[in-house]
Amino acid sequence: MTLKEADPKGLIRESYRIEGITAGECRSIFLDWAINMKPSDDPAAHIHVVLDHYGAAAPDHPMSQVLRDGLRPKPAAKRRGGRAARLSRDS
Incomplete structure (x- = not known):
């Protein structure tokens, strides 16, 4: 993938x-950049390309940190409640 892509x-x-x-x-810029990707695009591949190009020269830049954060594994989704969570088990 090219930098232009x-x-x-x-x-x-x-x-x-x-x-x-x-x-x-x-x-905010990262979010705008990410929502303009095609659904078929691999966000991690895009992040690696731009981070390798721009981040190498500016590792302490805030965008470099945002891009590194974008590569972190996403936490597993958890059920956050619902009817069963509101009802007492003693009932």
Whole structure:
């Protein structure tokens, strides 16, 4: 995959060029970048491409951290309640 395929609008590239950008702003840019992917795309492959290209020169940049966070394994989904959780087992 090319860098142009991984970051077609240049959002990640531009985030690295903004001086004083915050982690929150980087997360917002990352979200915009991610929602523009095709459903068939592999987000991890795209992240690796842009992180290898831009993150290598700026490992301490907030976008580098956001991209690394995007590669973390997702926590397992848990059931958060429902009718059974609200009812007492003693009833």
